Amino acid sequence: MPEVLRGIGVGHGLTAGPILRMAPPLELPPPRTVAAAETEREVDLAVRALTSVQRDLRERAEAATDATTADILEAQVALAADPVLEDGVTTRIRNGTDAPHALRETFDEHRAALEAIGGLFAERIGDLDDLASRALAVVLGREMPGIPDPGHPFILVADDLAPADTAGLDSTTVLALVTERGGPTSHTAIIARSLGLPAVVGCRGILGRPDEELVTVDGATGEVHVGVGGDDVADALDRAALRQDADGRGPGRTADGRPVDLLVNIGSAADLAGVGPVEVSGVAGVGLFRTEFLFLDREKEPTFDEQARAYAEVFRAAGERPVVVRTLDAGADKPLPFLGLPDEPNPALGVRGLRVARLRPETLDVQLAAIAEAAVQTGAQVHVMAPMVATAREAAEFVDRARGHGLGNVGVMVEVPAAALRAGRLLEVADFLSIGTNDLAQYTLAVDRQNGDLPDLLDPWQPALLQLIAQCAEAGRARGKPVSVCGEAAGDPLLAPVLAGLGIDKLSMAPRGVAAVRAALAEHDMAACRRMADAALDADDAAGARTAALAAR
Ligand SMILES: C=C(OP(=O)(O)O)C(=O)O
Numbered sequence: 001m002p003e004v005l006r007g008i009g010v011g012h013g014l015t016a017g018p019i020l021r022m023a024p025p026l027e028l029p030p031p032r033t034v035a036a037a038e039t040e041r042e043v044d045l046a047v048r049a050l051t052s053v054q055r056d057l058r059e060r061a062e063a064a065t066d067a068t069t070a071d072i073l074e075a076q077v078a079l080a081a082d083p084v085l086e087d088g089v090t091t092r093i094r095n096g097t098d099a100p101h102a103l104r105e106t107f108d109e110h111r112a113a114l115e116a117i118g119g120l121f122a123e124r125i126g127d128l129d130d131l132a133s134r135a136l137a138v139v140l141g142r143e144m145p146g147i148p149d150p151g152h153p154f155i156l157v158a159d160d161l162a163p164a165d166t167a168g169l170d171s172t173t174v175l176a177l178v179t180e181r182g183g184p185t186s187h188t189a190i191i192a193r194s195l196g197l198p199a200v201v202g203c204r205g206i207l208g209r210p211d212e213e214l215v216t217v218d219g220a221t222g223e224v225h226v227g228v229g230g231d232d233v234a235d236a237l238d239r240a241a242l243r244q245d246a247d248g249r250g251p252g253r254t255a256d257g258r259p260v261d262l263l264v265n266i267g268s269a270a271d272l273a274g275v276g277p278v279e280v281s282g283v284a285g286v287g288l289f290r291t292e293f294l295f296l297d298r299e300k301e302p303t304f305d306e307q308a309r310a311y312a313e314v315f316r317a318a319g320e321r322p323v324v325v326r327t328l329d330a331g332a333d334k335p336l337p338f339l340g341l342p343d344e345p346n347p348a349l350g351v352r353g354l355r356v357a358r359l360r361p362e363t364l365d366v367q368l369a370a371i372a373e374a375a376v377q378t379g380a381q382v383h384v385m386a387p388m389v390a391t392a393r394e395a396a397e398f399v400d401r402a403r404g405h406g407l408g409n410v411g412v413m414v415e416v417p418a419a420a421l422r423a424g425r426l427l428e429v430a431d432f433l434s435i436g437t438n439d440l441a442q443y444t445l446a447v448d449r450q451n452g453d454l455p456d457l458l459d460p461w462q463p464a465l466l467q468l469i470a471q472c473a474e475a476g477r478a479r480g481k482p483v484s485v486c487g488e489a490a491g492d493p494l495l496a497p498v499l500a501g502l503g504i505d506k507l508s509m510a511p512r513g514v515a516a517v518r519a520a521l522a523e524h525d526m527a528a529c530r531r532m533a534d535a536a537l538d539a540d541d542a543a544g545a546r547t548a549a550l551a552a553r
């Protein structure tokens with residue numbers, strides 16, 4: 001019997017086909033005691049397994065065709081290379097434990113430590129579990145866990161996907177991703193968007209469905225129809241073709257012609273490689289250039305010259321189009337050794353984003369000076385904004401500082417409710433606001449954005465979040481200053497008309513999301529956008545807001 005499962009849709013794609021589940025975790029054989037004479041051989045076996053996993057992941061990183069996947073895999077290699085893992089395994093084996101159990105226990109211990117630290121560290125648990133399964137597969141001589149290869153196209157179903165799973169993913173064979181867990185900012189969601197695959201995350205019940213069952217997956221509505229027949233599949237594929245045709249080209253606008261700027265989020269110049277000229281791609285500029293890539297995984301702060309070179313490269317790649325550069329968003333949750341920040345028990349609520357400048361003003365000054373220098377060298381249209389601004393005073397100080405470096409167009413991100421509530425005051429000093437819905441959702445709903453267990457709360461469709469966005473849009477309208485959305489929410493095609501209806505006219509998203517958002521805007525006139533926005537605001541939770549917006553179209 002056909003049935004509907006609901007999760008969170010990622011990307012607009014609609015597709016249909018048989019499902020296949022990722023292989024279940026490996027079962028360990030019963031423990032055996034390692035005799036003294038065998039110890040070093042057993043140590044060698046375990047260490048080789050760890051090395052082989054690192055080599056395999058490094059090769060996948062090198063072969064990855066997109067920068068996001070490569071970065072995520074490189075980070076996983078670094079995790080696998082942590083000497084603590086090898087030390088733990090070696091000590092256990094020398095105390096008589098066999099290699100598979102020594103690996104299991106060491107990974108479990110490491111896992112518990114990450115869990116206890118929480119924040120971004122806890123986000124790495126999925127990666128660590130994946131490393132453990134890979135190393136165990138090597139020592140046990142079993143097949144590497146990974147994506148099934150049935151010889152026909154299929155929809156991949158998993159509990160949640162590790163970056164290494166998705167790295168080698170062939171989008172001609174894997175039609176869509178559906179995961180039991182995960183939220184809109186999980187790795188699965190980010191990777192699905194960057195590969196342009198339809199996906200539904202946090203879809204409870206999908207793991208209980210049998211392999212090869214036919215389903216339809218709608219990344220726009222988050223609906224997965226399970227147990228469907230051949231006619232439903234054909235119908236879904238027809239509708240998918242229609243949506244594809246509607247994707248069209250050119251700038252973003254609603255059905256009645258109201259412009260909505262489509263902008264992209266990037267982490268380096270390479271991310272702009274596939275973005276065509278504005279008249280074809282419709283991409284009006286870079287709405288969020290995350291600068292962290294220059295600062296992560298290094299012992300020393302990048303110099304002024306190094307930064308200026310890297311920023312100029314991005315500005316040249318953007319050409320005539322404006323680029324909004326976000327200053328460093330690091331802190332206790334993304335520790336950078338050279339910052340020398342104190343450890344914090346609750347880093348998401350601590351010294352991160354602009355707050356780091358209280359302790360390290362010189363880091364911000366060097367960055368602003370380098371951005372200004374790159375802007376002069378390239379003649380690009382450069383805007384700059386600060387992350388994690390909470391008060392109008394912080395906004396004013398940042399604006400003064402940036403102007404002091406000769407930067408003319410200075411804005412702030414709205415990522416904490418305090419900033420949204422005082423949007424009007426922020427706009428008295430700032431030239432624009434950019435709403436970071438990933439963090440704004442985390443702080444408004446009091447759910448850690450790395451927490452995969454509460455996806456319904458950490459959902460940009462939450463009416464409270466929409467209300468804060470509406471308030472910012474109203475403040476912008478009243479002062480004639482731009483207010484954009486640059487969190488993952490901006491790339492949700494069903495939410496795009498709602499955001500337009502709330503008064504947002506700039507949406508910045510992963511480049512692969514642009515076509516879908518453009519198509520969704522083109523399907524709705526402003527009256528429909530406003531109806532959808534009102535219906536969503538009137539709901540009591542995120543699921544209700546989605547349903548109400550769909551019904552109000
Ligand atoms: C765009 C945002 O910033 P980041 O995801 O980089 O924290 C956000 O919080 O929505």
Ligand SMILES: [Mg+2]
Binds near residue numbers: 387436439
């Ligand atoms: Mg943020």
